[in-house]
Amino acid sequence: MQTLAGLLTQALHLALVLLAAPLVVGCTRWLKARMMGRRGAPPWQPVRDLAKLLRKRPVLAENASLVSEAAPYIAVVTTLVALALVPSFAQGMAFAPLGDLLLVAGLLALARVALVLAGMDVGTAFGGMGAAREVSFSAFAEPALLVAVLSFAILAGSTNLDLVAATFRDGQLGLRVSLALAAIAMLAVALADNARMPVDNPGTHLELTMVHEAMLLESSGRHLALWEFQAALKLELWLALLAAVFLPFGTAAAGAGPLAWGLGLLAWLVKMAGLTLALAVFESAIAKMRVFRVPEFLGAALLLALLAAALLFVSTGLA
Template structure:
């Protein structure tokens, strides 16, 4: 029994690691179509990763161990985060080691080290990226916490499996607080995963880079790990949104068929969320850095409103 659950856990991690580039390929493809361009193949992200892995690493002379350690930390931490978000089943054996607050903490530690790595070489770009990323994070992280606190309050738990279970049973349907929390969560997902209007993942223009500026000095397998972790993070946030707000379709028992079905359903949900993401990204322009305060402030406000409405109405 335990073995079966462990296999499910491994399957889930494999799904995250394996399907994240596919999801990014899908999003890029949709984006090309909406902008009237012909797109690369769905599998292009895999090819990019393979190319990076086969290249040698070029390090700056004064890079310290932090610079070399960070890619492994970021990649590994994202995998651990992926092991606790219910995607296939709510009975994940590793889910109790971390609740949703720990999950935010795991993303925070990856960001902490990425920001340090950005400052390690001592170029202006790296420092600029770190400084901006930490500014965005210091506004996005509290909003994220408030949004998930609202969900936790509505479901009386901070454990992700338990939240998914209660939501699945339909006890928390139609709560106004959840609507606020969901809007906030969408805004934060855009910020945390570095999408338009907060950051543009495909830019390398000096004045507009945030995340890309921090990792500008990376090359070879280090860059591949960071890129892959970024893809996994996007995938994870979509899966997290599904687990917190729309868990229907997830397996509640350990039957192999059910888990296979859950796998197909989660991929379908992700494909749909990719469409939403592309619609948002195509419809908006990237904001100026200091306009982000308003954007993230409204996410924070939405989440706090959600929590207030829980305290007052429910």
């Protein structure tokens, strides 16, 4: 019974995240447009875009190697696997024992490697430049994420996402300075990893300072659809991850039956809508940072994460 419930919730979770991913991107764009006084495309516009792009044949450069062809599939699959590990409406899903934060970080890194290789494969200037920037930013973002995970692990005694969420939910820990610092670090990493506003401008591909779009300039048709879908999945993954760790309230247990799942789903939708709104407000309010200041921004995130871990070492008496 338990395993059946786990499998069922896992399948529902996968279907839910696949459906929700384009909508998250669409909603963010729509909200941003409304806030800037435009009407904006409807929130389901990314679904239409994907459907259109999927019908088109990719055009590859003459010197494109196997990497260009394989990379979009690798990136989508790894991101989807990572997303399958991040709980949405229910905890204790079939893959929950595997849902380790370090594994999620590793899968995201694998997707990034695929993206960077695809950017460099054809050898155009923009692709290589974008790849170089992406890698140099992630050299700061990934350690920041790992150190933040370290402080969760000190508090919860595990890096398993379900256990971390359960520890934070039962309120025994209270309010922790370290958690606040780690949350800020995670937010900065999330913005950088999704190529969102202060780091990269998601609304354009005509800028010399672009990062994410620069690597996709050579892809077209089906491949472009996959890349866009991967970006949508990654945005959803980060929002779900932040919701799972910092807002772990209202999530249902896998064995609790359909009614509890429905309530969990409702809670998850509210959380995701809130985070999407927050992202849209933040992006509308802030200007893009100059590229060479991004390492400073992410370095500050890394230092905050380190600070969080250091304070935890003091308060838990490990030092």
